[in-house]
Amino acid sequence: MRAARITTPEGEFVAHFSECGLARLEFPSLRAAPAEKALPARPRLSPALRRWEVLAAWAVREALRGHAPRALPPLDLSSGTEFQRRVWLALRRIPVGQTRTYAQVAAAIGAPQALRAVGGACGANPIPVLVPCHRVLSSDGGLGGFSAGLEWKRRLLTREGVLPKDLL
DNA sequence: AATCGTCGTTCTT
DNA sequence: AAGAACGACGATT
Numbered sequence: 001m002r003a004a005r006i007t008t009p010e011g012e013f014v015a016h017f018s019e020c021g022l023a024r025l026e027f028p029s030l031r032a033a034p035a036e037k038a039l040p041a042r043p044r045l046s047p048a049l050r051r052w053e054v055l056a057a058w059a060v061r062e063a064l065r066g067h068a069p070r071a072l073p074p075l076d077l078s079s080g081t082e083f084q085r086r087v088w089l090a091l092r093r094i095p096v097g098q099t100r101t102y103a104q105v106a107a108a109i110g111a112p113q114a115l116r117a118v119g120g121a122c123g124a125n126p127i128p129v130l131v132p133c134h135r136v137l138s139s140d141g142g143l144g145g146f147s148a149g150l151e152w153k154r155r156l157l158t159r160e161g162v163l164p165k166d167l168l
Numbered sequence: 169a170a171t172c173g174t175c176g177t178t179c180t181t
Numbered sequence: 182a183a184g185a186a187c188g189a190c191g192a193t194t
Contacts, residue, residue, distance in 0.1 A: 083176060102190050117176040119189040124177085138190065145189025153189090 002049060006057045008064055010155075013129075015056045017049060021074030022056050024126045027148045056130075063129050066159030068096045072130060079126055083114075087121035094135045097160045101139045123147050129156065 001023065006013040011028025045053075052073035059069035077085050086109045093108075094100055100108070102122075106115035122133040128148060134156040138144040146153035157163045 081176080106190090111175085113173085114175050116174065116188065116190045120176065120187090121189095123189050133189085136189080140191080143189090147189070150189095 002045065004053045004056070006060050008061050010064055013060055015053070015060075017052055017056075017073075018076045018078075020076035020078065022052060022072075022127060022130070023076040023079065025056075025060070025128060025130060027128070027152060059130055064156075064159065066096065066156075066161060069130070075127060075131070077126070077131075080121075080124065083111075083117065084121040084124055086111075087118055088125060088127075088131050088133075091122070091125070091131050091133055091136065094132055096132075097162060099135045099137050099157075099162055102136055102144065103139055105136055119144070128152075132156075135160075135162075 002017045004015045004017065006015055008028075013028055014026040015022055016024040016026075055071055055073040059072050062069040077088055080088060087105060090105050090108045102118045103112070103115045105122075106112050106118045109118075111117075118136075122136055123145065125131050125133040125147075128134065134146060134153045136144060143150055143153055143157075154163060
């Protein structure tokens, strides 16, 4: 798993790549900026990987602006269970600026009763931002949750114009 | 505000 | 291997 830093106006994300593509994306850690986790000094990166890094960086910055990335690196979602992958796939079909409820996503994957499990799958999403789990809200109009912290969810939705004038 | 149904995942036996 | 516990939920009372 190669790791690559993605510097953005919002901070430094870290992307992890497997043989198959982007496998994980970490939000900037407010933690110790110092001592930067020795991201494995990459000996020689294949041209493909180099390309994925560029695509991922570009996509993340674009997404942070509230726009749909024109291109994505291949995503490696193999870490998930069958169910989780179904959910993540459904999430990818939610257009920028639109939202769904957990119940709607559950229905979309043909498991209308599993709405609660859908929440779990969202929380397990290894590639937030690019797999837009932030576009799933609770039925009562609330934000629902977000593993990286609701501030990020609010921020992402605001950038997409979904949250008109909420508090930041 | 409290409770209950539901179901995939995770943690315990 | 089987069962209990636990949610980024939603409907009911």
